[in-house]
Amino acid sequence: MTVENFRALHQDRPDDDALVLPGPWDAASARAFADAGFPALATPSAGVAASLGYEDGQTPTDEMFTAITRITRSVDVPVSADVEGGYGLPPKELVARILDSGAIGCNLEDSDSATKSLNDARRHADWLAEVRAAAGDRLFINARVDSFLRGVSDPAEAITRARLYVAAGAGCVYPFAVPPEQLPLLRKEIEGPINVAPRPGGPAVAELARLGATRITFGPFLQQKAVAAARKVAETLRRN
Numbered sequence: 001m002t003v004e005n006f007r008a009l010h011q012d013r014p015d016d017d018a019l020v021l022p023g024p025w026d027a028a029s030a031r032a033f034a035d036a037g038f039p040a041l042a043t044p045s046a047g048v049a050a051s052l053g054y055e056d057g058q059t060p061t062d063e064m065f066t067a068i069t070r071i072t073r074s075v076d077v078p079v080s081a082d083v084e085g086g087y088g089l090p091p092k093e094l095v096a097r098i099l100d101s102g103a104i105g106c107n108l109e110d111s112d113s114a115t116k117s118l119n120d121a122r123r124h125a126d127w128l129a130e131v132r133a134a135a136g137d138r139l140f141i142n143a144r145v146d147s148f149l150r151g152v153s154d155p156a157e158a159i160t161r162a163r164l165y166v167a168a169g170a171g172c173v174y175p176f177a178v179p180p181e182q183l184p185l186l187r188k189e190i191e192g193p194i195n196v197a198p199r200p201g202g203p204a205v206a207e208l209a210r211l212g213a214t215r216i217t218f219g220p221f222l223q224q225k226a227v228a229a230a231r232k233v234a235e236t237l238r239r240n
């Protein structure tokens with residue numbers, strides 16, 4: 001599948017049929033998801049970090065790209081890569097490294113994980129536009145909007161940021177930690193696909209789609225469930 005096909009998966013979807021992209025953290029999990037029939041995958045930076053022994057946001061750049069490359073080489077479906085805030089790389093170098101890894105899409109955050117602060121929205125939009133210009137049509141950009149994550153509860157901030165990022169060339173926006181009850185407003189006010197991650201105890205995938213989600217990703221949740229399952233196996237072995 002090409003990036004054009006991947007982009008098409010986000011378009012003209014029924015209101016109750018969001019694109020579900022599981023998040024592999026290594027080659028084995030990627031193969032498991034691809035074998036299950038999912039049309040594409042989206043790596044979570046936190047899940048990859050955990051698999052490599054790092055805290056979220058602490059993975060060295062080279063190790064992250066090496067891990068992404070292992071994942072893309074292990075499957076025949078397209079992979080979008082979470083590359084956090086871009087690791088301080090200039091747009092052309094960032095795009096080159098993403099494409100060299102075999103990924104056809106990327107997730108880019110608009111806040112600083114170290115300071116927990118939001119980037120200036122317009123400067124971030126300008127940076128996204130540079131990334132898009134460097135990539136041309138070779139890369140599908142999912143622009144994460146971190147205003148809810150960073151404590152800004154007013155949806156107007158998320159809407160403003162999302163509109164700027166769409167105008168800058170993002171193919172999808174990702175209002176991280178959006179309260180589900182605010183999804184219909186965001187769907188009404190934002191042009192283009194919206195990525196949502198289910199929250200523990202929150203609405204299921206089908207309900208998030210009905211509320212306005214175009215695409216569903218899971219962050220580190222699937223990796224965490226796998227680790228929890230491994231712990232249960234370990235406990236059973238320990239008892240025997």
